[in-house]
Amino acid sequence: MSQLLEKLTMPAPAKLRDLIRQIRSVRTQAEERAVIEKECANIRGMFRDEDNTYRCRNVAKLLYIHMLGYPAHFGQLECLKLIASPRFTDKRIGYLGAALLLDERQDVHLLVTNSLKNDLNHNTQFVVGLALGTLGNICSVEMSRDLAGEVEKLLKSSNAYIKKKAALCAVRIIRKVPELMEMFLPATKNLLNEKNHGVLLTAVCLITEMCDKSPDALAHFRKQNKMVPQLVRILKNLIMAGYSPEHDVSGVSDPFLQVRILRLLRLLGKNDSEASEAMNDILAQVATNTETTKNVGNSILYETVLTIMDIKSESGLRVLAVNILGRFLLNNDKNIRYVALNSLLKTVQTDLNAVQRHRSTIVDCLKDPDISIRKRAMELSFALVNSNNVRGMMKELIFFLEKADAIFKVDCTSNICIAADKYAPNKRWHIDTMLKVLSTAGSYVRDDVIAHMISLVSEASTLQAYTVQQLFRAIQEDITQQPLVQVSSWCVGEYGDLLMSGQVEEEEPLQVTEDEVLDTLEKVLNSSGSTAVTKSFTLTAVMKLSTRFTQTIPRIQALMDQFGSSVDMELQQRSVEFAKLFKSYDHMRSGLLERMPPLDAKVGSKGDGEEANTNGETTAVSPPASPAVKQEEGNALLDLLGGGPSPAPVIPQMEKPAAPPAASNDLLGDLLGLDLSSPAAGPAPMVPGMTAPQPQMDMLGGLMDGVAAQPAVQMSANNLGIPSLTAYEKNGLKISFSFQRDNSNANVVIITLTATNSTDAPMNEFVFQAAVPKTFQLQLQSPSGSVVPPSNMGVVTQVIKILNPQKAPIRMRIKLTYNYKGTDVNDMGEVNSFPAALWQ
Amino acid sequence: MMKFMLLFSRQGKVRLQQWYSATQEKEKKKIMRELITIILARKPKMCSFLEWKEYKIVYKRYASLYFCCAIEKGDNELLTLEIIHRYVELLDKYFGSVCELDIIFNFEKAYFILDELMLGGEIQETSKKNCLKAIAAQDLLQEEADATRNVLEEMGLP
Numbered sequence: 001m002s003q004l005l006e007k008l009t010m011p012a013p014a015k016l017r018d019l020i021r022q023i024r025s026v027r028t029q030a031e032e033r034a035v036i037e038k039e040c041a042n043i044r045g046m047f048r049d050e051d052n053t054y055r056c057r058n059v060a061k062l063l064y065i066h067m068l069g070y071p072a073h074f075g076q077l078e079c080l081k082l083i084a085s086p087r088f089t090d091k092r093i094g095y096l097g098a099a100l101l102l103d104e105r106q107d108v109h110l111l112v113t114n115s116l117k118n119d120l121n122h123n124t125q126f127v128v129g130l131a132l133g134t135l136g137n138i139c140s141v142e143m144s145r146d147l148a149g150e151v152e153k154l155l156k157s158s159n160a161y162i163k164k165k166a167a168l169c170a171v172r173i174i175r176k177v178p179e180l181m182e183m184f185l186p187a188t189k190n191l192l193n194e195k196n197h198g199v200l201l202t203a204v205c206l207i208t209e210m211c212d213k214s215p216d217a218l219a220h221f222r223k224q225n226k227m228v229p230q231l232v233r234i235l236k237n238l239i240m241a242g243y244s245p246e247h248d249v250s251g252v253s254d255p256f257l258q259v260r261i262l263r264l265l266r267l268l269g270k271n272d273s274e275a276s277e278a279m280n281d282i283l284a285q286v287a288t289n290t291e292t293t294k295n296v297g298n299s300i301l302y303e304t305v306l307t308i309m310d311i312k313s314e315s316g317l318r319v320l321a322v323n324i325l326g327r328f329l330l331n332n333d334k335n336i337r338y339v340a341l342n343s344l345l346k347t348v349q350t351d352l353n354a355v356q357r358h359r360s361t362i363v364d365c366l367k368d369p370d371i372s373i374r375k376r377a378m379e380l381s382f383a384l385v386n387s388n389n390v391r392g393m394m395k396e397l398i399f400f401l402e403k404a405d406a407i408f409k410v411d412c413t414s415n416i417c418i419a420a421d422k423y424a425p426n427k428r429w430h431i432d433t434m435l436k437v438l439s440t441a442g443s444y445v446r447d448d449v450i451a452h453m454i455s456l457v458s459e460a461s462t463l464q465a466y467t468v469q470q471l472f473r474a475i476q477e478d479i480t481q482q483p484l485v486q487v488s489s490w491c492v493g494e495y496g497d498l499l500m501s502g503q504v505e506e507e508e509p510l511q512v513t514e515d516e517v518l519d520t521l522e523k524v525l526n527s528s529g530s531t532a533v534t535k536s537f538t539l540t541a542v543m544k545l546s547t548r549f550t551q552t553i554p555r556i557q558a559l560m561d562q563f564g565s566s567v568d569m570e571l572q573q574r575s576v577e578f579a580k581l582f583k584s585y586d587h588m589r590s591g592l593l594e595r596m597p598p599l600d601a602k603v604g605s606k607g608d609g610e611e612a613n614t615n616g617e618t619t620a621v622s623p624p625a626s627p628a629v630k631q632e633e634g635n636a637l638l639d640l641l642g643g644g645p646s647p648a649p650v651i652p653q654m655e656k657p658a659a660p661p662a663a664s665n666d667l668l669g670d671l672l673g674l675d676l677s678s679p680a681a682g683p684a685p686m687v688p689g690m691t692a693p694q695p696q697m698d699m700l701g702g703l704m705d706g707v708a709a710q711p712a713v714q715m716s717a718n719n720l721g722i723p724s725l726t727a728y729e730k731n732g733l734k735i736s737f738s739f740q741r742d743n744s745n746a747n748v749v750i751i752t753l754t755a756t757n758s759t760d761a762p763m764n765e766f767v768f769q770a771a772v773p774k775t776f777q778l779q780l781q782s783p784s785g786s787v788v789p790p791s792n793m794g795v796v797t798q799v800i801k802i803l804n805p806q807k808a809p810i811r812m813r814i815k816l817t818y819n820y821k822g823t824d825v826n827d828m829g830e831v832n833s834f835p836a837a838l839w840q
Numbered sequence: 841m842m843k844f845m846l847l848f849s850r851q852g853k854v855r856l857q858q859w860y861s862a863t864q865e866k867e868k869k870k871i872m873r874e875l876i877t878i879i880l881a882r883k884p885k886m887c888s889f890l891e892w893k894e895y896k897i898v899y900k901r902y903a904s905l906y907f908c909c910a911i912e913k914g915d916n917e918l919l920t921l922e923i924i925h926r927y928v929e930l931l932d933k934y935f936g937s938v939c940e941l942d943i944i945f946n947f948e949k950a951y952f953i954l955d956e957l958m959l960g961g962e963i964q965e966t967s968k969k970n971c972l973k974a975i976a977a978q979d980l981l982q983e984e985a986d987a988t989r990n991v992l993e994e995m996g997l998p
Contacts, residue, residue: 020945060948067854067947069869087989088981096951103862126978136960137860161974168959198965205962246967249922256966259919299918306916334887339918370886 013042016060023068036070047078056082056090059097066100076101076108083115091119091127095134102138113146120150125161128154132165136172144173148180155187160196167191167202171209178213185210185217192230197247197257200234204260211267218267228268228278235261235282239289250294262286262303269311276312283308287320298328298336302343309347322347322354329361334370341365341376348383359384363393366400374400378408382415390423394433402440409444413437417449427460431467438484439474445483453487455599458494465498467491469510472499472517479524486537489524492517493541494595496548514552518542522559532568539563539571543578547593557582597744722838727831728814732759733788735768735816737831739838742801749810749838751800757788759820766796766818773811777803788818810834841961842920843895843910844871845954847943850904852876855943856950860961879906889917902928904940927957930971952978 014022019039026032043058051058059078066072079101082094098112112134119131132154135147151173154166170184184206191203207227210217221227238253238261247254265283269276286304291297301324308321325347328340341362348355355362362384365377378400385393394416401412416437424430434453437445457467471488479485492499499512524530524538546556560582563575581589728735735755742748757763766788772778783798802810812831817824844863847856854872863871875892879899882890890897892910898920899908907924911917928938930953935942943950956971958964965971 017945024944064947067857069854073865087985088978089985089989092952092978092982093948096948096955099858100951103864124981126974126981129974133955133959137858137955138862139960140862161970164964165959168962168964171962172960197967198970201966202962202964246969249926254966255919255922256963259916263916295918296922299916299922302918303916334885335889335918335921338887338889372887372890 013046013054013057014039016057016064019061020064023064032068036065036068040065040070044074047074056087056093060093063093063097063100072101080108080111080115083112083119088124088127091130095130099134099137109140109143113143116143116147117150120147120154125159128162129165132162132169136165136169139169139172139176141176144176144180148173148177148183152183152187155184155191160194160199163191163194164196164198164202167199167206171202171206174206174209174213181210181214181217185220192227192234197254201254201257201260204231204257204264208260208264208267211264222268222272222275228265228275231261231265231268232279232282235265235286239286249296251291252294252296252300255296255300258286258300259303262300262307266307266310269307269313271312273312279307279311280314280317283313284317284320287317287324292327295333295335298331298333298339302328302336302339305343309343309350318351319354322351322358326358326361329358329365334368334373337365337368338370338373338376341373341380345376345380345383348380352384355380356384359389359393363396366396371405374404375408378404378412378415382419385419385423387423387425390419390425391429394420398433398436398440401437404441406444409441410446413441413445413449417445417452421452427456427463428466431456431460431463435467435470435474438481438487439478443481443483447483450483450486454490457487457491458596459598461598464491464495465501468495468498472510472512472520475524476520479520479527480529482531482534485524485530485534489521489534489537489541492521493537493544493548496541496545514545514549515555517545517549518552518555518559521545525559525563532570535568535571536574539574539578543581544593546582547590595744597742597748722835725831725833725835727753727812728816728827728829730827731820731825733757733763733816733818735814737800739835741838745803747803747805747807749802749804751802753783753798753800755788755796755798756792756794757790758792760790761821762790763788763818763820763825767816768798769815769817770800771813771815772802773808775804775806775808776810779803804839807839809836810838841912841915842923842958843912843961845910845958846872846875846906846908847950848872848876848906848908849940850880850906852880855905855940856947856954858951858954858958860958875908875910876906879908888921898924900924905943923958923963926968927954930957930968933968933972934975949975 023032023035026035039061043062046054046058055078059075059082062072062075062078066075075097079094079097082090083098085091085094102108102112116131116135119127120135122128122131132151135143135151139147148170151166151169154162155170157163157166170187174181174184188203188207188210191199191206194200194203207221211221235258238258241253244253247257249255252258262283265279269279283304286300287308290300290304292301305321305324308317313321322344325340325344328336329344331337331340344355344358344362359381362377362380365373366381368374368377378397381393381397381400397412397416401409401416404412417434420430420433424433434449434456437449438453457464460467468491471484471491475485475488496517499510499517500514521538521542525535525542530538542556542559546553549556557579560575560579563571564579566572566575581592722739722741724736724738726734726736733755734757735753737751737753740750740752742750753768755766755768764787766783766786768780768783770778770780779801781799781801783796785796788794788796804810812834814829814831816827816829819825841860843861844857844859846854848854854876857868857872859868875897878890878892879897884901888898888900894913895910896913896915896917897908897910898917899906900921901907907928909920909924911920931938931943931950934949934953935946953971953975956965956974965974
């Protein structure tokens with residue numbers, strides 16, 4: 001009695017409404033926290049006192065507090081007490097609290113399971129509904145096992161309100177514990193005969209879940225239950241039936257149910273011609289009859305398109321589907337355009353031609369005001385580029401690139417480069433495209449693009465003059481785009497003599513003097529905007545120009561001296577070494593700085609997509625970043641020079657220059673610090689592509705190649721008159737070598753391997769490997785294929801490059817593996833009969 | 841299926857959160873914070889969808905409130921917009937031209953209405969009439985219970 005009195009005298013706690021008002025009236029976060037802490041303390045106190053009167057109000061307040069992001073877990077048990085209360089208000093708030101405050105890991109789940117079990121058997125439908133609703137939202141694995149039986153009973157209830165909720169609970173239970181599916185299978189049988197849309201909808205959802213989870217269930221519904229005709233009938237009724245206000249959404253009859261059915265049809269028709277056949281007509285009907293002016297109709301069309309694309313549908317239907325997406329692209333609603341692009345992106349692989357027809361619309365989406373749409377349009381545009389449309393598409397995409405948001409530029413540039421590489425109609429176009437990319441979005445290209453561009457230029461011997469002039473023009477105007485400056489520097493260094501030659505087709509020849517070229521490069525070197533890597537490129541270029549220019553050597557030498565005191569160690573080291581080259585080793589200079597042989601673009605492009613760096617500050621362009629590669633180069637050099645008496649007499653007399661000895665990763669350091677005594681021993685086996693030089697490194701590597709070439713008297717190219725030779729002939733496999741001398745490096749022999757097969761069966765998985773003694777360097781490029789076709793019907797070719805600096809007689813060991821009629825064949829051989837013309 | 845639904849104001853205040861798959865409280869807060877920031881930063885002319893982690897996010901602004909749903913990759917985002925719209929219609933019918941304040945002060949009602957439309961991340965009822973009927977009937981049950989209670993309270997009895 002005294003307790004009761006106490007309660008009566010105590011003021012009732014604030015109402016929920018008042019608390020919300022109070023919280024809304026505070027001005028600062030701190031005040032809000034204070035109000036809430038005070039309220040929480042009150043609530044805790046009342047929970048502790050086992051107050052029953054205001055429990056519901058307190059839990060409701062706590063739920064509000066929880067929504068604001070404050071901790072409210074201490075209300076969990078109170079929720080359970082509310083659920084157990086007989087009062088409907090208590091139950092309603094209690095179940096809401098359980099859904100919001102409990103998560104799957106709580107032990108309180110055990111307690112809630114008991115209450116749920118009671119309420120699932122309650123005689124008021126709304127209490128059962130509350131229990132089902134909570135179960136469907138928070139059901140855990142244990143609850144699934146404990147309550148699946150109750151749910152199954154309710155699924156057979158005659159009350160539609162309970163039935164639909166039970167069906168969705170069953171969905172949740174199957175998601176949690178798939179093996180409980182069998183329990184619900186019989187109950188699904190009659191669900192599709194219901195008239196109530198809620199039950200139909202949830203039943204379709206349940207069956208979809210079963211089909212999705214188990215192939216057996218899928219087969220069961222396809223065959224025994226005649227599911228497809230049933231669904232077709234329901235769908236037909238939906239679209240044929242007149243206006244039914246209850247289920248109508250802007251003139252479309254129950255879009256929610258339609259979409260659900262279309263989705264189940266997709267599962268049933270996938271990889272099943274019979275089922276697909278049975279739904280062809282209705283899909284065509286939905287696709288043609290659905291109202292398209294509103295989002296709701298389009299949501300159905302969209303689902304229809306997805307279904308058509310996924311099942312084994314007739315080709316006419318597929319074209320219809322792609323055309324729907326094409327129409328979507330012209331829709332005013334940005335959401336629909338987005339969905340269309342997304343779906344086209346998914347189907348572009350299978351229905352390329354149908355999608356190609358909408359190319360111009362897709363390209364127009366590149367100008368869409370919505371960034372997400374532009375992104376999709378860009379991806380789709382790249383997927384549509386082929387050799388027929390590459391010129392037009394690239395024009396659009398480069399135009400897009402100019403205006404594109406910064407976040408697109410990286411992807412866009414590298415995709416343009418890949419596409420240009422794949423579909424370039426000619427080298428001139430390819431180089432022009434790359435030039436445009438570099439000058440429009442120079443700062444956004446990946447590092448591999450730089451290497452790629454450089455090798456591209458170095459391969460295109462007839463376009464070098466044109467390219468170097470264009471590139472030079474570009475950096476005369478703008479030296480802020482680092483990759484552009486790097487490529488330009490490399491090219492100016494390499495082909496500086498062509499800058500003045502004036503011999504360029506079409507274009508107006510560049511009128512420039514040696515001093516002007518050096519002015520520009522010096523500007524780069526002194527610009528605070530240039531990165532260290534760029535400066536390294538440029539410094540090396542200036543040095544190379546000392547052998548290409550005639551009147552400005554003293555200026556170059558002065559520049560080197562000036563940078564000898566650079567604060568950047570890399571630059572300092574380089575310029576000190578370069579300066580040393582002028583003073584102590586001037587006789588070697590022209591050899592060292594000789595023009596590079598054409599670089600292999602394929603090797604450079606290998607790194608595609610791996611290095612995502614956008615500006616060359618940290619990647620392998622700069623030597624210190626990749627000691628491993630550097631080491632390899634050192635070794636390569638060792639191989640080159642290590643073969644005993646060398647015809648390059650100057651090298652052993654060289655002394656270590658005064659360069660900082662600590663920086664061991666520099667070229668000259670390696671070059672001069674070599675252990676020349678290491679003898680050549682044993683063949684050095686090579687696997688195709690493994691040791692091909694990285695073009696990125698060739699800025700320095702160029703010097704090295706120069707060393708290799710240095711002792712040689714320049715020999716004119718001699719491709720004729722060297723007879724081919726049969727390297728191997730056994731079991732119908734014939735391998736012949738034909739020879740060529742490299743124009744730019746007399747020490748390089750290019751061997752083209754041709755493998756033919758005179759048997760009647762193909763030789764699969766054909767792999768050719770070769771090894772040469774250590775005095776040589778060998779590079780195997782990737783073969784044209786791995787299958788040698790039978791009856792001499794075709795060939796596999798592969799290019800082998802051998803660097804032979806010592807002009808020694810070439811010897812080669814070869815190893816062959818292939819699969820012939822299911823058996824693996826391995827063989828080895830030695831080729832010693834190379835014509836002497838190759839090294840003399 | 842829908843993974844969760846969020847309602848939040850232009851100031852980034854959460855007005856309703858319903859989660860259809862078990863998520864840790866900490867994780868929930870992180871997700872909400874991130875999504876609210878992303879969506880509030882989007883311009884009106886952008887489309888209503890974004891790809892975020894393994895979900896597709898569908899959102900739409902109605903007056904001062906953002907309605908935001910996370911759905912799975914295979915779900916229909918255009919239909920999700922219809923679900924959001926249906927929910928807004930239900931709120932509107934229930935409150936009579938709903939505004940943000942209605943949802944703030946009657947947040948539990950907003951949950952009850954959502955729970956008659958959706959269950960376990962799937963839509964359960966496509967008839968507006970049926971949804972509202974169920975809500976009205978339950979409100980009535982509640983009033984009956986509270987009426988007896990009020991009489992007792994007036995008498996000073998728990």
